[in-house]
Amino acid sequence: MGDDTLIDQVRRRYLEVNGDHPMSEADDVYVREHFVEATPEAMALMLEGRLPLPSYLLSDGTPMVPAEHGRLAEIAGGVDRLHDWFVAFWPDDPATAEEEWGHYLSGQYVCLTEVSPVRIRMKTRRVAEASVAVEILRRDPHDPIGRGMLGQAVDGVLAVPGLESFLLPMTAYDRLRFGGPTVRETWVEAPRREFLTPVAPVWPLRTERLLLRPFRPGDEPALTEAWADEDYTSLLLSGTMNPAEVAEMVRRRSEPGDGTFIGLVAEHDGEVVGDSVLILQGTGLSEGEIGWTVMPRHAGRGYATEAARAVLRLAFEHYGLRRVVANLDARNDRSAALCERLGMRREVHRRGDFWSKGTWTDSYEYALLREEWLAQQP
Ligand SMILES: CC(C)(COP(=O)(O)OP(=O)(O)OC[C@H]1O[C@@H](n2cnc3c(N)ncnc32)[C@H](O)[C@@H]1OP(=O)(O)O)[C@@H](O)C(=O)NCCC(=O)NCCS
Known part of the structure; x- marks a missing residue:
């Protein structure tokens, strides 16, 4: 199998998963800044469903992956052990574990600065907190529990990192493929604007x-x-x-x-x-x-x-x-x-x-x- 064929197959798989949406010049620049070109070895493993599909295809069709694309396989002790190592992070919830594994393999975890089960779990928890907090704060913007929850979700507390620190901005292309605002827009920027931006009183x-x-x-x-x-x-x-x-x-x-x-x-x-x-x-x-x-x-x-x-x-x-x-x-x-x-x-x-x-x-x-x-x- 020549490299061209490999790339074509990877592109086809990518389009099946993500649909066909245009990448703007700014999107290309962003992706080049945050991602790297996939190697032929990685592409072969993607087609076997053992490593995640590309995160993006540049407008010229180049498949792009996170810089640490193969790192989890190394940590797991080899690509053959990656699945079992990955799902072990959800010991009590095998259905979610497999769902997350599928999501990971799709390459669509492009919201995270570092794609790993630990970060995926953190993101899920912080988004759930932000979502509850926003509901509470819409009823009472001063509610202390709501403020604490939203503060932790967005900015983190001491050793607990907040979404601000590990969500990437993403692109206009992402808004098209995911059909709405980016995760960061929804769970960092909007709640920060609505609840964490002080409004001055009428002076004096x-x-x-x-x-x-x-x-x-x-x-x-x-x-x-x-x-x-x-x-x-x-x-x-x-x-x-x-x-x-x-x-x-x-x-x-x-x-x-x-x-x-x-x-x-x-x-x-x-x-x-x-x-x-x-x-x-x-x-x-x-x-x-x-x-x-x-x-x-x-x-x-x-x-x-x-x-x-x-x-x-x-x-x-x-x-x-x-x-x-x-x-x-x-x-x-x-x-x-x-x-x-x-x-x-x-x-x-x-x-x-x-x-x-x-x-x-x-x-x-x-x-x-x-x-x-x-x-x-x-
Ligand atoms: C800290 C600082 C603001 C305190 O100033 P202050 O003049 O002691 O405080 P106030 O303006 O509230 O005045 C209180 C005094 O006025 C008296 N007073 C008179 N009329 C008063 C009234 N209508 N209401 C209340 N107190 C009155 C109080 O009895 C009190 O006097 P006392 O200390 O002899 O008991 C001042 O010392 C200062 O500016 N220091 C330099 C800067 C500084 O250190 N800032 C703080 C950094 S942490």
Whole structure:
């Protein structure tokens, strides 16, 4: 059997499985970037049903496979052992094992960066979680279980990888052969857009004495004096800033970004008296870190407390957070007192973990859960 015949047979099998759909130039470029040409040896094994069919045929008909196409056979101890090794990953469910084996041999697992039973199982679990989470969140976008599940499914948690890390983008051709959006579009991009993209509230926020609004160009002069003051910055991780650096901070904070960093200035009677930040983070963006400063000449009047209360309300009511934390240098008594005034709990006293201005210092983490905050409300 000559190579041409082999290729023709492989192409025929591929078209039987995938149908005949056009590959655009961009699709060819994508496939060349992520896949490699199949060898004649691999093609012979494909026709015997022992290795997966090509993942794609380029528009010139070249069969393309994942770079690690033969790797699983090696791990299994040879191509003859591949089937038994593969199905052993579903010991209690032989029907699913065989179904997945068939799917694997079809070459259509093109959504995965690495095609292996472990990744196939992970993808199945993460998609199932994302699907349940989306249903829960459509009923209540703040539901903490829904946020946790979706966060894990999309972004992963610690040692559990999320779909973002192991799904390939796929191509326009894939939308044609699979008859709809790609797996990544359905289970990463759409839920991220719908549930994991923060939407800002209507600014400004108003409290009894203050107005809180995002930073804007022109705020620099009001902040320059404080940021030049060594006392003011002594317990912050950053050092003093000169006027150009302050201007640069204001410019960066004025940009919309991805919505996870909310930087606000607090004004009293039109004068900037301090600033507050809220950083959305954690699994399903369900946690926030809060931070604050008050300009030295406005300290001691309760402005920082008043601003922080408004930011906590924003965190729990508008962003639907489950928990808000504050991290501080343990020597920062005024900041710790502010946490206590806000009813936050000192959860952690870390010993010597903070490298700040030439020394290792202790740090505290204060936290407040949504239910604790609700219980404080009159
Ligand atoms: C941390 C920091 C924001 C705390 O500022 P603060 O002035 O102590 O906090 P407030 O603005 O809430 O003011 C509270 C004080 O005003 C008093 N006060 C007066 N009127 C008040 C009112 N209407 N409501 C509440 N408190 C009032 C409070 O009794 C309290 O005084 P006390 O500490 O003597 O008991 C400030 O020290 C600071 O900016 N430090 C530098 C930057 C920094 O370290 N940031 C924190 C990093 S973790």
